[in-house]
Amino acid sequence: MFSALDKKLFRDLGRMKMQAIAIGLVIAVGVVVLVMMDGLFNSLSQTKTTYYDRYRLAEVYAPAVRAPKHLLENLANVPGVDSVIGRIRGGGLVNLPQEDVPITAAIVSLPDHGAVRLNDIYLAEGKQIERGREDQILLLRSFAKAHGLQPGDRISATINGAKRKLEIAGLAQSPEFLLSMAPGDLAPDDKRYAVIWMSETSLGAAFDLKGAFSEALFSLTRDAKLPEVLDRVDQILANYGGTGAYGLEDQTSNRFLTEEIKGLATQSKILPPIFLAIAAFLLNIVISRMIQSEREQIGLLKAFGYSSMEVSAHYFKFVLAIAIGGALVGCLIGVWVGRSYADLFQQYYKFPFLVFRVDPQAFIIGILVSVFTASAGALFVLRKVFALTPAVAMRPPAPADYSRAGGFMAAVKRIFDQPTRMVLRRIARHPGRAFGAALGVGAGMGLSAASIGLMMTFTNVVDQTFDYVDRSDMTVVFAALRSTDTLNELRSLEGVTHVEPFRAVPVILRNGLHSHKGAVTGLLANPQQYRAVDKDLNPITLREDGIIIAKPLAKKLAISPGQKLFIEVQDGERPTLQMPVVGVAETLSGAPAYLEIGALNRALKQPNQISGAYLQIDEKLQAPLYEALKAMPVIAGASLKSKSREAFETLMDQSAGSMRYVMSFIAAIITFGIVYNSARIAFAERSRDLASLRVIGFTKGETAFVLLGELAIMVIMAVPIGIAFGLGLNAAIVEGFSTDLYQIPNQIQPEAFGTAGIAVLVSSVFSGWMVKRNMDGLDLVSALKTRE
Incomplete structure (x- = not known):
């Protein structure tokens, strides 16, 4: 059977169900972030390791132009090498009737006999290539699904300048191609990059590599x-x-996945503590004021003979019921949201399997933090109440001496009417309580502003990348280095209005112990199509006497303008260059390095060489231009900026960047929770005073103004607090979301603070309406009775 205190506990929970739910939601959202982030990090890390091991992903890649197979024995004898295989890999174009421009393809050989010893494939659909069938291929499953291709279909491809008809035997997945990204693109795009597996014999004949x-x-x-x-x-x-x-760390697909996991690791260290700390702070404020409002009931229980320990246990049960309930709900929602994101990551990264797993430690930490913070707030107030005798505790607390504020109150009396004076007088008499509530609302507002600002910043990243940095319509990449005469061929094509060359050279950049494997991009001194820009988005003039590097690259290499940078060229004769850094560019994706194209060619002793070109085109003449590009064997790939932009937005929305939507929703819950609880607790504390005002002649509106006016001033006080907190929180969140592959700038978004302020205002109005509805139905006689 339940004791009398247990029955009271159930009645109290029922009586305060809305407040209990609001507090529980504040607790739950902090735990949601912790469980979700921990689960995603563990799931991606473990799935990556398992997938790599199961399909034997290679740890080192060594491209060459043409190496005889007998060299494999020499390579196998290199100290540290466990096993080695040689394969053929080349590039090609896939021509699909429904696509305007040719699609870049990587073509990889499979052994004619025996199993694949390294970089094995997972056959998702169809069958393996039949022996002796040189026209059969395996096609990357994600590319096939993006274009509605199935086993048995035939596609047209250009391989080493020759057009071929190929039959799709099966659809495959591989840990080597978790993300499909064409060379030169900023983001993966399943529609724009194909991977084809062919028999070694067939591919060797195509590329003359028998x-x-x-x-x-x-x-x-x-x-x-x-x-x-x-x-x-x-x-x-x-x-x-x-x-x-x-x-492996420089392999494209693995690098994206590794950066994603690193980003999740950073976010799991930054975001959950922030959310849990905010939830703990708000919970402490709410629980403290809630128990303070139960002062008279505590005195009555002690008068009936209950010991301080028994009363403490009763209130701790009340607190634990809300805290544990909220934490358990947070755990369940965190697992559900985490599983949803795990499914999203599985689709995005093309894992054949992905099991969502949360470390039990995350559940324990979430529950313990919730219980501890709730208990701390309760204990702080109970300690003060228990120091009182039952008779004193049953009476309202004696008012403090405010005689010294006579001058201030006299001024207030001359300026404001009576209800307003009552509001200001209560705030002046309880400044700590008002400031604590304002601090809580400010924290919720700051969290909302940071989350909304992050969403706006992601949009700005896309706009700046494709409107300020890349102003071209199309990028074409050549199959091999071409002379600048090729630009005339492109200019002569119908529909091309402007052409600018570029050259990309694979390099290793070194500064002491710091290094980066990437590329140096050669551009015109004052390019118009693709530009290096500074932090204010002003174009940077490329110089012949030094290199300009991206801001994240400068940070990674620990180098600043004026210092010398060693450039180990990984192409041709592979010279090592030494150049000063003459500028730092503000880039939002990747880590590029820029040099004037003429200076780059002279340094490599290869004048007038280019890797591709940026084009501006006439929209009215797109169709004949695309057909002409498909017929040019020198072109290894072509990409439209509009398609690249779509892929980049998908990257932002479907990878870790999508977390900003969850954060915004959670911030809204926290903001509403603190505003609503502040209003409800203020009503509970002052119900007798408000009833007295009604009895002596105050209208319902005037009585509501006395209570809700305090809430309004608290919200006004919270605005500067929210702005300051939001600025600091935005910097921390931006740090968590930025990676080596894309950077989120720490930009102040005034609209975000305006939107967050409106959200607080709406929460306040809604909370005030709910409280006023209770006030209007207040039983004046019951409220005025003395509890004995």
Whole structure:
């Protein structure tokens, strides 16, 4: 059977159900963030490791132009190498009737006999390539699904300048191509990048590589030293067109996934503590004031003979019921939201499997933090109440001496009417309470502003990248280096209105112990189509006497303008250049390095060479232009800026950036929770006073003004607090979301604070309406009775 105090507990929870729900939601959202972030980080990390191990993803990649197969024995003897295979990898174009421009494709060989020892594939649909069928292929599943292709369909592809009809035997997935991203693109795009697997015999004939390979793949021993392995492999392949071996960390797909996991790790360290701290602070304020409002009931219980320990246990049960209930709801919602995001990540990163798993420690931490903060707030107030005798505790607290405020109140009396004076007098007499409530509302407003600001910043990132940095309509990439004469061919095409060249050179940038594998992009000194810009989005003039690097790259290399940078070219004769850094560019994606194209060609002793071009085109002549580009064998790929923009927005919306929507929703709940609870508690504390005002002649409106006016002033006080808190929180959140691949600038968004302020105002109006509805139905006789 339940004791009398337990029955009272159930009655209290029922009587205060709306407040209990609001407090529970504040607790729940903090736990949601913790559980969700922990689960996503663990799930992606473990799935990545399992998938890589199961399908034996290579740890080192060594491209070459043409290397005889007997070199594999020499490569296998390199210290630290566990196993090595040679394969053929080349580029091509896929021509689909429904697509305007040709689609870039990577074409990879599969052994004619035996299993794939490294970089194995997962056959998702269809069947393996039949022996002797040189026209059969396996196609990347994500590309096939994006275009509605199925096993048995036939596609047209251009391989090494020759057009071929190919039959799709099956659809495959691979840990090597978790993300499909064409060279030069800013973001992955399933529609714009194909991966084709062909038999080694068929591909060797297509690229004239019979008895040779164009890429070596390695697995390493546990004690292998990666830099030494890379150096030795480069020495062996140097005479065969080797373009520089690199480790798994520089492999494109793995790099995106690794940066995603790093971003989640950073966010899991930054965001949950912020949300839990805000929830804990608000919970402490609410619980403290709630128990303070129960002062008379506590005195009555003690008068009936209940000990301080029994009363404490009763109120701790009340607090624990709300705290544990909210934390458990947060755990369940966190798992549900995390699973939803896990499914999204599985679709985005093309895992054949992904199991959402939360470390039990996250549940324990969430529940313990919720219980501890709620208990701390309750204990702080109970300690003061228990120090009183039952008779004193049953009476309202004696008013403090405010005689020294006579001058202030006299001034207030001359200016304001009586209801307004009552509001100001209560705030003046309880400044700590008013400031605490304002601080709570300000925290909720700041959280909302930071979340909304992050959403706006993501939009600005896209606009700045594709409106200020890239102003072209199309980018074409050549199959090999071409002379600048090719620009005349492009200019002569119907529909092309402007052409600007670029050259991309694979390099390793070094500054002491810091290094970065990337590329140096050669552009015109004052390009109009694709530009380097500063932090104010003003174009930067490229110079011949030095290199301009992106801000995140400067940070990674720990280098500043004026310092010398070593550039190890990974192409051609592979010279090592030394150039000063003459500027830092504000880039929002990737980590580019820029040099005037003429200076780059002279440094490489390869004058008038280009890798591709940026085009402006006439929209009315797009169709014939696309057909002409498809017929040009020199073009290895073409991408429309509009399609790249869509892919970039998808990257922002479907990867970690989508977390900003959850944060905004959670911020709204926290903001409403604190505003509503502040109004409800103020009503509970002053119900007798408000009833007295009604009895002596105040109207319902005047009585509501006395209570809600205090709420309005609290909200006004919260605005500057919310702005200051939002600015600091925005900086922390931006740091958590930025990675080496894309950077979120720490920009102040005035609209975000305006929107957050409106959200607080709406929450206040709604909360005030709910409280006023209770006030209008207040039983004056019951409220005025003395509890005995």
